[in-house]
Amino acid sequence: MMSNTPYKTSHPYYEGPESTGQKRAWSQDTPYSREENRDLVRRQVGKLIILPMDTPETAQYVTEMVKKHHIGGVLLCRRSIRHSVEISRIVQDLQTAARGAGHTHPLFIMIEQENGMFAPFGNGHLGTQFPGALAVAAFRSSEILYDIARASAQELQSLSVNTNLSPMLNIDEQNPEGLSSRMFGDDPANVWRCTSAILDAHRSTNLVSIVKHFPAPRQGSGGILDTRNIATEPRYAPFRKAFENGVDGVLLEPTMWAVPTDTTFGGKDSLPQNLIRKHLQYEGVLIGSVDKVSEKAAGRCVTGGQLSIRGFINGCDMLILCEHPQDVTDALEEIYTAVETGNITRASLEQSWERVKRVKERYLRWNDAISPPPVHLTLPSLMRRNRELSFRSYEMATTVVKDARNLLPLTKSQRQNVLRKSGTCVLLTAVAPPRFPGPPGTDPFEYLGKAINARGISVSHAPYTHEGLSETHTSLLKRANLIIFVLSLDTDPEFRSQIETMRSLSRQRLVLDPPLIVITACSPRDMLSEIAFLETVVSCYEYSQEALESAVSVIFGEVKATGVLPLRKLLPLNSGILADNFQRWEVHEWEKRRDLYASADLWKKCFGWNPNWNLNSSILSDLLDRPGNAKHYVVKDPRSHGKILGLCATYTIHAGKNLVGSMALLMVDPDFRNSGIGTALHDEAFQYMRANPDIDSVQLGSIFPRFFPGLPELLPHEQKEWFTRRGWKIEDNFIFDLYQNITNWRPLQEEVFVDLSRRGITFGVCNPSVFDNLIQFEDKHFSSYPGWVEKYRALKDTNDYADAVLAFGAEPDGQTAIVGAALVFSGAGSNKISKEVPWPKAIGERVGGLACVGMGPEFRGRGVGIGLVCAAILELQSRGLTGCFVDWSTDRQVYEELGFETHGKYHNMAWRKV
Incomplete structure (x- = not known):
């Protein structure tokens, strides 16, 4: 027997029909009539649409769409970025056209710039080449990452780009194949640490940040979406943190919004509405992308227009229409009709526009959009300034994953022992496309071979294919004193064949048993199961020139490897990798009653070697116990009650009308150095000061109170280098007591x-x-x-x-x-x-x-x-x-x-x- 009672469910985040007030609002939402001015509909829909610009040749088409259909944003793609001056001119023309067409706010000029090998912008010639997500997650300095994100944002803004679809926050513990060099790894805490630094940098340069891709809940038994653990599930943790910190927008996975609206009560209990709006209480901009992926996720053959209508009904505020120009026009017409007939309500469009408008009013100004600075004056100077930062960050990312035979570094004496007289290094690299299109026959690994050869070593470079090693390779290997094998392009279907070739090489070593160094110039996730059978593994995560040259610098001992593999949960047991290298230290605020005497013990252990630096607990109490203008952080030994392994002291002080911060002291127990404690303290302290809107600048050292006014000259060189790797610059002059x-x-x-x-x-x-x-x-x-x-x-x-x-x-x-x-x-x-x-x-x-x-x-x-x-x-x-x-x-x-x-x-x- 059928009941007329409305359907109700025990779904934990669907609470049935809306409240009385919400019902009243919907009932008053009368549909548009065809007699009304359709231009009003076109304007209301258009400003919520984003169009991609694939090539400079499509600029005229996009301009016409901005004028005729009032499109609110443009997404720059790889092929559309050929020359910086050309892009800057095109963007300026688009903004001028929008102003002339009566747009109330400037256009979003978007780009998906995550850095790394395959980012659309930044190849060393057009923009600085910076490491991608997995590489920056490997080094422990949030401040260097902040500097990279800020430098990258400034270069984008020199092209008049004002919105970045980055960073990517996804992790997937149950599906490691989903991880790639575009992601920050599998640790939610590390993902948010990296994300926080990037978002702070974007805000400091007035660049809009759109994080991605918010995932739908997994399907449980019977195909029902499992939303019970949405609040605690690790893969949602970075998104929850981003929402709490007011990120500007989020790009949704297609399965979040592309489902048929007849299964979601007209969109009113859709996943975006329930999980994001109601449960996570996020009021930023939700964006969907209408493309082949979303059409596949829709579950059946639908037009771009039908999918776009679903997107708006199910809660998207903006849509990226990645369709053929004629299909885009057809899709827009279908959307207009849906608005006129009331399928897409006026209230929902107005609410979406309010969210979009808040972001535009916060970041975008017509003067900046119409009259940007000349790119030929700003971008080259930015690239010159950022080149050192690029190389330094790639060096910090390079990770010695395993070195069972203590082969590294190959110092001069070690080289003579390994290579013997007139020894040869055989370099085996996978056939991979160049980073950017180059001359025919260009091998991106030429940089690697030349870098090894520059160290005075004869190199025989032989690329290999999915068919494995040939007789030519075997002939070279018989004369090899050192073998370097390179894995690359983990997203390629043939990547498994690279691993099979590596396995064959490592298990069937030739008679001379030459040392084998494996370099992963990609995400090493799929080869971790083989790591127990390997002796020396170095990961540089990419095969850009900077990454490859940094790997060589680490192998030959010119740079100390400080990277940490950001795929901890995927490491197999008995891999031969020390777990301490992957310790994530918990940072606590310093408390006098609890931590004073332990701090005095740590001071004595760190600085007791210099009689001039003799401080007891009473003097330390005078310096540290300063409520109001001081905040200190400690890392404790989890195995020993009360013992402090590291301490970082910070102060704030007035300088005229401004407030400045001081990182007055950072000390780590000598027995626990090089395990990430100092980095954890440094990042926590700097993030605290960066989050204070009143602090203008930060110094290393302090004025009042004072331990040291700068880095003591007596400190060992490697300790000074630790600070310079985190962005601090040592000036040429000295301060004296x-x-x-x-x-x-x-x-x-x-x-x-x-x-x-x-x-x-x-x-x-x-x-x-x-x-x-x-x-x-x-x-x-x-x-x-x-x-x-x-x-x-x-x-x-x-x-x-x-x-x-x-x-x-x-x-x-x-x-x-x-x-x-x-x-x-x-x-x-x-x-x-x-x-x-x-x-x-x-x-x-x-x-x-x-x-x-x-x-x-x-x-x-x-x-x-x-x-x-x-x-x-x-x-x-x-x-x-x-x-x-x-x-x-x-x-x-x-x-x-x-x-x-x-x-x-x-x-x-x-x-x-x-």
Whole structure:
């Protein structure tokens, strides 16, 4: 017996018909009539449509569609990007046409730029070649990835591109064949770490980000979609994080939206509406792509127009119509008819436009769209600047997956042992298409052969096909002292034959048993099952020139391999790879009560080798326990209660009107270095500072409070290199701390005060009557120095006016005024600076300090500064102090003339914009 009761289901994310308010809204959504102006329909639909531009020749067609059908976005494809100036002109013409046709907002100019080998833009000639997703997931620095994404975005914007369909967030644990070099690997946490850096970079350059491809739930028993674990299923974790962080839009998998609308109650309980809108509460732009893949997912033969109607009804805000021009026109006509008859409702289109409009209003401006900067002035300079970053990132991505015989690196002595006299290296590479179309017969692995040959090694390069090794290969192998076998193009159906050839070679080694190095110039996922039978495996993830040359640099020991295989869950047991190399460390915020004494133990273990850096828990407490302007992070040993393996301290401080950040300290237990702890702490701290909208710049080192003003010069070279690989730049100058015993100190030139007195210069300590004048002097000359003026202002809070030693002189108008000032302090006083510069107290109880020494510009270079320092030392002597510490000086010679010696020497580090 049939019931007239509406169908209800126990589907966990379908709650039946809409609320009363929603019902009322739908009932009032009257359809358009054919008598209404169809141009209104065309405008309303058109601005939600994106058309691909396959070649420059199709630009005129796209322009006409922008004018006639009010298309809202254009997708640039590989073949349409031939020359940067040409693309920039075409884009500018499109935006001009849109403005002339009455578009209220500029067009989305889209591109799918994920970087890597097969990205449409970036081949070293047209845009900088940067590593792709799997490669950047292999190196541990989010900051380098941020720099790459920012540099890539700036190059795209030089072509007037304003939207990037990237990054790809997909992982699929049950279907490893779904992984490729376009994905970030199989660890959701690592995928989000990479994604977060890219999205932050896009926002900083005002580039729209569209992540992809949101997957439909898997089918359970009986073909029913399994949505019960949607909140916790790992493959949705990166998308949930992206939605929480307000990503601009998401490209949907076809199975999310291409299903027939008669199975989804007219789209009202479709997967986009239920899973994304209701459950995940995402209000960004949802985009579908009408192409062969989506037509296949539709389940039966449908036209592009029918599929587009499904997309709008099922919840898509915009559609990319990848159809033949005539089919696009037909599809648009079908959509118009569906709107006029009410199958696609006016309310849904208006809601979609509101979401699209929010994104356009946030990022796009007509002035920028119509009058972009000349590309021939900006793109070449960007590429020159980014070339070093490109090579550095490829080097960091290169991964030594396995080295069972300790063959690597092939140093000169190791080479002589392996290659023997007049040895030959046989290079076997798969036949693969070049990165970009080149001259006939071009082999992309020529770069690899030339790079090996440049190291003084004779190379016999022999490509192989899916048929395996021939007699020619066998003949070469008989004379080989070293074999390098390269796998490439993991998406090719013949990739399995490459693995079979590798297996045959590794198991049937010739009589001489030459060492075999396998290089995976692609995703290594499908060969991981063979890794137990291999001895030396290096992965560079791509076969671009930069990737191949980086692999050679690692093999020959010129660059240390720091990459980590981002396919941890696919590693077979007994693979011979150390699990510690793949440890993902959990970062916690530092807490004084819990972590102070463990932090002191870690400090002693890291810096106890230098007696000048002796800090106890009391001094560390003064430096670290600073609520309000400090946030610190620790990594703990999961096997030992309370033990800290790494600590990173950060501060914020005002510099004029801006707020700047300091990565003041980063230390890792020497027994646990090179395992990712430092990178985890570095990334967490930098992400925190980058997320603070008030922070303008970040320094390595700190001002107040201070451990070190920069990288200590005494640190080993490899530790300095660790920071430079993460984007920090060491400047050419140094910063010095100085110290001397002042028990019996007297000025070397007794007449210094007499001579200055004749010129009207006198010295004394500050008092309340001149304090306001002192602050005016400091504000005028030193307000741009972070924390400087605040230290003088703080004297009033503790009634320590006399801690400011002043120089007085005659101004041009004859009035006596303050012309210089210096701060003195000691642990015995209440001056706050004594708790922010730790080294005087670490040297001894009766040691004072001298800081913030500054002269007015008209009195510099006239001996007044030396007199001021001498007066400050005498003031410290009068307080019974026996030593004087001078911090942060760039002019060591002046102090050495007064008897000071170097206590610490630090590399000055360039500030980084966030």
